[in-house]
């Protein structure tokens with residue numbers, strides 16, 4: 001079995017940080033064997049509200065952020081970048097008997113297989129992780145590790161914690177049991193994903209999009225995709241593993257991408273720019289709706305069944321009245337998930353579009369770099385002739401500014417319209 005970090009493609013920096021932390025964790029164990037509680041490096045940036053400890057830098061270069069070990073970590077990155085792969089590998093490294101994730105010892109082996117007694121993986125089945133589940137988890141995580149090393153709790157979708165569950169987790173993170181480590185996975189540290197207070201107590205491990213060649217290799221090796229398709233998809237997905245796999249396999253995903261890449265040649269005037277903005281927004285809405293519709297219906301049906309809706313016996317009416325609040329709660333959470341799905345779909349489209357203008361820019365500069373979108377390379381080249389490097393750069397910046405604006409909660413339609421006008425006028 002290879003090293004536990006082997007499947008974490010193109011994340012050298014994160015792996016180095018995690019290895020240092022695992023080594024520090026081992027050192028802590030050696031120095032405190034049979035003794036009192038450990039003193040781990042406190043986490044959290046200086047900005048942490050109410051945190052008197054200076055802590056150390058959270059993943060930023062300088063200040064040796066990986067030197068110490070801490071009780072709580074957040075792995076961030078877009079879906080498919082390997083957040084849960086990284087968390088599991090780190091858990092194995094913490095349980096490794098011989099090093100920092102040798103992959104051979106029982107600690108590594110059982111963690112990777114999901115059978116280690118002191119490693120708990122939380123994968124929410126429903127829409128969110130509830131407070132009951134979290135309290136039980138926190139309680140068990142406080143017990144002494146049976147293997148003598150660490151109690152590790154991996155929470156795969158920390159962005160799905162309910163507020164109450166988040167508070168239960170926060171309490172545990174604020175006063176962590178001496179041998180307990182929490183590993184959270186979330187798309188980002190945006191307050192929509194992770195509460196500011198939890199985030200302030202965690203060290204962040206940002207994951208990057210791996211290089212296209214590495215992604216293509218994984219698609220061929222693990223998913224059995226033909227090498228030429230894998231290479232095209234990995235380049236077009238700009239190193240995003242899951243996106244690359246979808247492009248290689250799903251004709252609908254390919255169609256959506258083609259529609260986005262048709263935008264630049266359609267921008268022939270102000271009216272066309274507004275039309276293109278509407279089309280982009282509506283496509284993202286449709287894609288998001290399709291992606292959540294099935295889950296929404298299943299969850300609602302499950303909740304209704306659990307609450308006894310449709311029952312005719314005495315008391316059913318009262319139960320339904322009491323259930324109304326829960327249904328409302330579910331609808332609220334489903335709405336927030338739909339919003340998130342829309343934002344994700346729109347962001348994917350913007351990333352594709354940015355790739356196109358990036359291609360035009362490198363062509364204008366005659367940089368010896370492979371294009372992101374091989375299939376629109378001729379069009380990008382025509383753009384490069386027409387706009388020059390400066391014009392291509394202005395357009396690329398307009399796309400990136402649009403992404404940033406949406407991330408900062410500007411209304412998507414306004415941000416996209418403004419972007420389209422710049423893409424047209426330059």
Ligand SMILES: [Zn+2]
Pocket residue numbers: 095096097098099100101102103104105106107108109
């Ligand atoms: Zn090992």
